[in-house]
Amino acid sequence: MAILGKNTVLPLLETSKSSLPHRLFKSITRLIPRYERCTCNECEVFSGVFGNTFWHENLSPSMHYWLNKENVTKLPMAAFPHLRKICNTGNIVDSEGNNSYLIHPERMPLPTLYISGGRSLLVTPETSFLANNYMKLHQPGFRHERDVVEGFGHSDLLIGEESYKKVFPHITSHIRSAERENGAISVGGRKYSIEAMDWEDDPYEQYGGFSTWFSPCVVILLFLMLVALCLSMFNVF
Numbered sequence: 001m002a003i004l005g006k007n008t009v010l011p012l013l014e015t016s017k018s019s020l021p022h023r024l025f026k027s028i029t030r031l032i033p034r035y036e037r038c039t040c041n042e043c044e045v046f047s048g049v050f051g052n053t054f055w056h057e058n059l060s061p062s063m064h065y066w067l068n069k070e071n072v073t074k075l076p077m078a079a080f081p082h083l084r085k086i087c088n089t090g091n092i093v094d095s096e097g098n099n100s101y102l103i104h105p106e107r108m109p110l111p112t113l114y115i116s117g118g119r120s121l122l123v124t125p126e127t128s129f130l131a132n133n134y135m136k137l138h139q140p141g142f143r144h145e146r147d148v149v150e151g152f153g154h155s156d157l158l159i160g161e162e163s164y165k166k167v168f169p170h171i172t173s174h175i176r177s178a179e180r181e182n183g184a185i186s187v188g189g190r191k192y193s194i195e196a197m198d199w200e201d202d203p204y205e206q207y208g209g210f211s212t213w214f215s216p217c218v219v220i221l222l223f224l225m226l227v228a229l230c231l232s233m234f235n236v237f
């Protein structure tokens with residue numbers, strides 16, 4: 001921010017006029033390590049500021065062009081000190097660094113759905129895991145669900161070429177379920193206790209899921225071993 005000076009709005013287009021501080025800032029962003037490099041100058045600067053926000057293979061060329069050449073042509077940087085405070089704290093805080101939001105879960109009486117990319121990029125699936133548990137704990141009367149979609153990272157979940165097939169069905173399904181329940185879930189319906197909540201989701205699903213460790217073959221093998229053990233005991237006695 002010190003490099004930018006007073007004008008904190010960064011022009012991103014390669015063809016736009018840039019001041020010396022802005023050119024210096026953009027040169028530094030290109031040096032910052034990231035998962036994927038790109039031949040597009042604007043994409044390189046944007047990824048240097050935020051980190052890669054999508055896996056390139058999930059975007060069509062036309063979407064990539066629109067993002068970098070038409071959608072975001074200027075980047076206001078004034079919010080970054082606030083973002084830094086959020087990242088350093090580990091949860092959302094206000095611009096002064098105060099915990100002003102998470103202390104008021106009663107202000108969010110609504111159903112929620114969390115979707116993370118299973119091919120981690122920019123953020124980890126743990127963020128949606130924690131958010132989902134927070135809402136289940138504080139707003140148990142509403143439907144809260146979470147999905148981890150394999151092959152996606154972050155923004156490509158919504159703007160990916162295959163999003164309409166692999167991601168959007170989770171959203172429409174959740175909306176239909178929430179509407180059927182009229183937002184709130186009855187007391188006799190789905191209810192979450194703290195203990196149940198701890199086991200509701202699988203934090204290891206990005207590694208293939210805990211359940212996959214116990215495939216049907218393994219269960220059958222364990223059963224056969226149990227039968228063999230019983231037979232051997234029978235022979236002894």
Ligand SMILES: [Zn+2]
Binds near residue numbers: 038
């Ligand atoms: Zn790119």
